[in-house]
Amino acid sequence: MGVLFVTSKSLGGSGKHITALAEGLRPWVRCELAYFPSGVAQDSELESPFSRVHHFPRKPSFDPGAIAADVAFTARLLAQGGYEAVHTHTSLGGLIGRVAARVCRAPVQVIHTLHAYGADEFTPVPQKWVYWAVEKALDRMTNRYVSPSHYTREYGRRTHVIDAAKARVIHNSLPLQPPSERASQRRRLRGELGLAEDETLFLFCGRFEKQKGVDVLLEAAARVAPPARFRLVLCGTGELQPQLMQQAHRLGLGGRVLWAGWQPDVRPYYAAADVFVMPSRWETFGLVFLEAMNYGLPILSTRTQAVPEVVEDGVCGLLSANEDANQLAANMYSLAMRADLREELGANGRRQLARFSYDEFLRSHLALYRECRVVLA
Template identity: 35%
Template structure:
């Protein structure tokens, strides 16, 4: 699994399809992060199967995983890949073709960026060939449709759903956890969340934070998440002289209290499929500054109506947006006041129903 956020989306859709009356089997091909940390614990509400009986790296269990995928595909009416990249797509597509089962791709990120970031160069042509041959692609936001069309998949096989959040459930979980976690230092608290990987642009964010501090901004940053770049980001914070302003919160079971307690939520990504963390910030009415990256933030924030947008790869622009908030937070707070209502425009139950109809049509 390449992204915990993408895994959560796939799991939620699987549960909702099951609630709609489908028989769902959730097959996990790889369940370990670097360092041996399991990504997913068994979910008693879902028929979860493992490609390998033990938690291990993919390369150590590949033969068993391939055999298990073919076996499960033979018993399925449709095979859905929860990611658009990785060995799982190739194995799932091959198993579906071998068994004559329709194969569906859930597209959660911009295809060109995701393929370049997560796929070895030798496999990219093969992966692109699979992308143009799937029976259907379900995009989690309309902005992803053009990417899928450009790889050569016929337009009639491409579908878009507005993936969202269960707003009431998010608010209830936050309340049950004790409510928002706010700064105790007296500084304005910036919160960013995501895997500590190249996609999320946290290196740009740290550079911007140093500029904010140099410009007189009395701020701190909480980075929520874990990932392969943590050591590099810690070293960067040290070099920039802002280590005392940055808290690496690591992986947390539920980031909602931290997001709800932010004075300002910042998204610094280089690309996103939708940007669910931006929606989570809107649920809590938090001011947002986000990079105008492909493809989700501009769509979620409705061209800047509900938060500020800045160019990608531009730490100075990001710093200026944060400093503007520090000096006068009211304009962005007024935008954030409409955030909860905007978040409700994205209905996860509706997305599950729309995607389930696509699967039902394939099954016939």
């Protein structure tokens, strides 16, 4: 059977999700991809599992003329036939793919994965109501939803932005392998970074955007009191990096913050770290939490949206209120001072990974696609 994936980008959690899904389904599903290449290394990672890739001929834009052209491009692909389903991802990809399926009247089922809502509680009014109206209209063009968390489906039901009866919860997952050579990687990277054995290494991996709360993390790091000894390593890039570097300088963090940039392979950083920290303002899942659990790292994050569904507070991590730098600092201090607590939370996290089985993730999607084929038959 054939499925056309439509998305707007290769970056972030949605890109990882799509890559993991298409890679695992290759033996049973012919997966093709239509997206906007970003001109970065992640493009090749995203494209690798697909049998065929179609590039939109322009940069992503919400300009009505550009959207109309992208819809026409996608409609032509669908009209060629050979697809039982179009599976859309991200807000722009969901708009283009769902409208294209309606326009071309191709005999395909439309699935949309709810990576996030444009109209969530953090979107300002009146922009929020515009997004709500658009998503409500697109709901009529959608046969099924994949919700990565119970939170995401419940939010859609509570706000009436989608028909929640069409939404199936399929927790995100990744094809994770038990870490190998962790001890040697840990020694090597900590040596390169100049870390003493008694220094706690807090690790952040993600985009430098408002969502990820790096500004709150820097404020918290500046408030961690002695005698706690720590370093904070930030792996990533993003539009806010200049402001964040200025903030770190203003807070006097100096050499305690190490800017590692975007890393094509973050495994050595997970191996070297003692704690993973990402105080997101909003998060409908958070695949990096699974990566951190795989390395036995305790997690510091926030009680926002779906995070408590993935990171159980007091079991595999410590959660603070959204934007609460004081509580985050207290949690950082606790984990910096207590190796026994780090070990306990990290071991629990490894066990928690079983709740997010990659095999079940693939089986559930495959069952969904096969249901689409039955409907069309």
